[in-house]
Amino acid sequence: xxxxxxxxxxxxHRSENGEAVRLRxxxxxxxxxxxxxxxxxxxxxxxxxxxxxxxxxLVFIDSQGLRVLLMATEESGANGWxxxxxxxxxxxxxxxLELSGVLGLLRTVDE
Amino acid sequence: xxxxxxxxxxxxTFSAVPEQVPLIRRAVSDFAREHGVSPETLADVQLAVSExxxxxxxxxxxxxxxxxxTVVARASDGMLMVHVIDDGRGMQPRTDSPGLGLGLPTMGQxxxxxxxxxxxxxxxxxxxxxxxxxxxxxxxxxxxxxDEDRARLVAEVARLAVSTGWPQEGVASxxxxxxxxxxxxxALDVTEAGTMRRLAxxxxxxxxxxxxxxxxxxxxxxxxxxxxxxxxxxxxWATRLSxxxxxxxxxxxxxxxWWIVAPLxxxxxxxxxxxxxxxxxxxxxxxxDLEFLALVAQRAGExxxxxxxxxxxxxxxxxxxxxxxxxxxxxxxxDEHGNVVYANAAAVDLLGAESxxxxxxxxxxxxxxxxxxxxxxxxxxxxxDEFPGHRLMRGLSARPLLTRSVHRETGVDRWxxxxxxxxxxPERLAVNIIEDLTEAKDAELRQRFLARMSDVLAGSxxxxxxxxxxxxxxxxxxxxxxxxxxxxxxxxxxxxxxxHKELDKLRIAEEIERRYPAHSPTxxxxxxxxxxxxxxxxxDLDDEMLEQDARDAEHLQMLREVGMxxxxxxxxxxxxxxxxxxxxxxxxxRRAFDAxxxxxxxxxxxxxxxxxxxxxxxxxxx
Numbered sequence: 044x045x046x047x048x049x050x051x052x053x054x055x056h057r058s059e060n061g062e063a064v065r066l067r068x069x070x071x072x073x074x075x076x077x078x079x080x081x082x083x084x085x086x087x088x089x090x091x092x093x094x095x096x097x098x099x100x101l102v103f104i105d106s107q108g109l110r111v112l113l114m115a116t117e118e119s120g121a122n123g124w125x126x127x128x129x130x131x132x133x134x135x136x137x138x139x140l141e142l143s144g145v146l147g148l149l150r151t152v153d154e
Numbered sequence: 155x156x157x158x159x160x161x162x163x164x165x166x167t168f169s170a171v172p173e174q175v176p177l178i179r180r181a182v183s184d185f186a187r188e189h190g191v192s193p194e195t196l197a198d199v200q201l202a203v204s205e206x207x208x209x210x211x212x213x214x215x216x217x218x219x220x221x222x223x224t225v226v227a228r229a230s231d232g233m234l235m236v237h238v239i240d241d242g243r244g245m246q247p248r249t250d251s252p253g254l255g256l257g258l259p260t261m262g263q264x265x266x267x268x269x270x271x272x273x274x275x276x277x278x279x280x281x282x283x284x285x286x287x288x289x290x291x292x293x294x295x296x297x298x299x300x301d302e303d304r305a306r307l308v309a310e311v312a313r314l315a316v317s318t319g320w321p322q323e324g325v326a327s328x329x330x331x332x333x334x335x336x337x338x339x340x341a342l343d344v345t346e347a348g349t350m351r352r353l354a355x356x357x358x359x360x361x362x363x364x365x366x367x368x369x370x371x372x373x374x375x376x377x378x379x380x381x382x383x384x385x386x387x388x389x390x391w392a393t394r395l396s397x398x399x400x401x402x403x404x405x406x407x408x409x410x411x412w413w414i415v416a417p418l419x420x421x422x423x424x425x426x427x428x429x430x431x432x433x434x435x436x437x438x439x440x441x442x443d444l445e446f447l448a449l450v451a452q453r454a455g456e457x458x459x460x461x462x463x464x465x466x467x468x469x470x471x472x473x474x475x476x477x478x479x480x481x482x483x484x485x486x487x488x489d490e491h492g493n494v495v496y497a498n499a500a501a502v503d504l505l506g507a508e509s510x511x512x513x514x515x516x517x518x519x520x521x522x523x524x525x526x527x528x529x530x531x532x533x534x535x536x537x538x539d540e541f542p543g544h545r546l547m548r549g550l551s552a553r554p555l556l557t558r559s560v561h562r563e564t565g566v567d568r569w570x571x572x573x574x575x576x577x578x579x580p581e582r583l584a585v586n587i588i589e590d591l592t593e594a595k596d597a598e599l600r601q602r603f604l605a606r607m608s609d610v611l612a613g614s615x616x617x618x619x620x621x622x623x624x625x626x627x628x629x630x631x632x633x634x635x636x637x638x639x640x641x642x643x644x645x646x647x648x649x650x651x652x653x654h655k656e657l658d659k660l661r662i663a664e665e666i667e668r669r670y671p672a673h674s675p676t677x678x679x680x681x682x683x684x685x686x687x688x689x690x691x692x693x694d695l696d697d698e699m700l701e702q703d704a705r706d707a708e709h710l711q712m713l714r715e716v717g718m719x720x721x722x723x724x725x726x727x728x729x730x731x732x733x734x735x736x737x738x739x740x741x742x743x744r745r746a747f748d749a750x751x752x753x754x755x756x757x758x759x760x761x762x763x764x765x766x767x768x769x770x771x772x773x774x775x776x
Contacts, residue, residue: 049180062551073179074172074208093553105204106260123573123587135197142260150576
């Protein structure tokens with residue numbers, strides 16, 4: 044029997060560790076949750092902080108979440124912001140990143 | 155028996171608002187899990203359902219109250235079917251909010267079969283998805299309107315359109331899929347910078363006419379052209395061709411009998427046009443043909459929308475070079491070996507190079523060696539390894555680095571903030587943005603100095619002690635050396651303070667003063683200067699000046715040892731009297747003073763003189 048738990052409610056856990064701000068996402072990133080994540084992410088990027096986005100505990104992402112990552116990547120390239128995505132994904136999130144081609148555009152970092 | 159044959163079906167209705175999207179996904183995935191769908195397939199089902207629900211919420215109720223999204227899930231033999239139906243305004247091209255183009259192609263790739271249609275009641279949009287789901291049990295698939303071959307073609311087009319090289323790699327395959335399966339002639343035009351460009355053309359079994367078709371100027375929407383009709387309808391449009399029209403569209407008189415134009419319309423607007431020519435023996439195209447081509451056009455269009463986002467990113471990078479040259483910030487790009495492969499005009503200037511070529515041919519590290527580079531705390535930055543761009547290349551973190559760089563030759567002193575970004579591509583490049591913070595940083599240092607000086611001046615009423623403290627505050631931020639000479643009652647100068655951060659250097663200065671007291675090590679014209687009550691600046695003191703100043707070879711040797719580079723001497727005076735001379739010297743840091751340093755030194759001297767005035771009044775000293 045497969046053990047299955049309903050996903051946690053979406054949340055962004057923000058922490059600063061001197062070098063960078065870490066945004067650790069839990070739950071599902073979709074139309075309902077993407078705007079909140081976008082605001083948090085862009086606030087830190089605009090403030091000139093280096094941001095590491097950790098999706099390793101995210102259990103779902105669709106085009107709305109991918110869109111935020113893609114826009115942030117594009118803006119970061121244009122503005123010289125420091126945006127990294129931790130290179131650790133749940134299978135379903137990796138599938139979404141690969142299908143959309145967004146994975147190849149992200150700056151990933153091993154940790 | 156009849157009940158057993160009925161496929162298990164569940165139906166939900168949600169309001170079409172963002173908060174409901176996770177619930178729609180949850181409902182379908184619970185149903186799927188209950189019916190034995192594997193975790194891998196479940197992931198695809200969730201993704202596809204999420205895209206469909208998101209499309210309905212975002213696009214079906216623009217400029218109107220959110221309606222409902224009805225979801226139907228059905229388990230069949232080895233299959234899971236999900237229909238997402240909204241009661242919104244129906245499919246239409248949108249010009250606002252350019253989308254990522256992820257939605258439909260993603261669904262097309264995830265579902266074994268995808269069908270977008272107008273629901274039976276004629277309102278809104280219905281997305282029908284079928285997923286291959288081994289392990290799911292139920293009755294066989296019900297008949298669908300598209301036959302298997304065409305369903306496979308649509309799936310194939312969807313796969314092409316989401317591939318990375320699309321549209322450049324893949325359009326040829328697209329027309330090959332359609333010829334001769336559904337048409338004898340096929341061409342694809344894509345909108346580029348507002349005009350149509352033909353990307354592919356294929357005429358069945360005719361290489362010569364294929365090439366001609368592929369190079370033909372795309373048709374413009376004239377008054378009664380098939381293209382105009384299709385654009386107005388916003389969907390595939392079939393026209394019976396006259397010989398003239400056939401010649402015009404195919405570049406050849408014996409073209410097709412029927413011409414179908416399918417606009418590739420997405421949220422981003424008209425992205426392209428698919429043309430299909432049908433020979434007379436295929437007969438007049440039916441509604442099913444047009445419906446099929448509408449699906450093909452939709453898949454191809456969604457792929458173009460996504461490719462547009464990606465190629466926009468690439469174009470942005472090409473345009474970047476032009477933008478960068480206009481920037482005030484210096485920008486350089488270095489490769490993995492540390493070679494500079496690009497520098498904008500500001501960088502050429504900032505790095506003290508004569509030309510871009512000089513920068514580009516310089517071996518790695520050569521540029522850095524032209525400067526004495528220290529951190530904010532004065533500690534040296536050795537080599538280029540510590541710069542953010544080089545750290546990024548080695549996979550290390552790269553915080554912006556604030557440095558003070560003094561050009562070894564010119565002595566120009568700059569505070570530079572270097573930030574770096576890694577560009578991953580065919581080759582790894584680090585982009586460095588170097589911001590000149592000299593003005594801000596100098597102002598900050600001077601403010602800090604003035605605050606400390608106020609403390610010092612307020613701290614003591616005793617002349618010599620006060621002046622020694624001033625000299626100690628000046629070194630090393632504002633100068634390497636600070637020397638203060640006071641005017642004695644007989645008009646001669648008496649040295650009261652010499653400050654330098656190293657004791658050894660101080661000893662040399664003391665030695666010079668002891669052995670050659672008539673000549674200060676700074677300048678011979680001190681008394682003249684005192685008379686003028688002004689200040690003087692020697693930006694670049696050369697050896698010739700020292701030779702003139704030196705009494706003998708030994709004296710010259712000692713002066714050289716001090717290594718003076720640049721000097722400011724300023725009279726400390728109030729309206730009433732001149733107290734002495736404040737001399738600032740740059741030596742081993744190789745920095746050179748400029749006019750703004752001179753103005754600041756004058757300010758410092760004035761403040762010191764005012765404090766001396768006050769001290770004199772209180773102590774009653776004449």
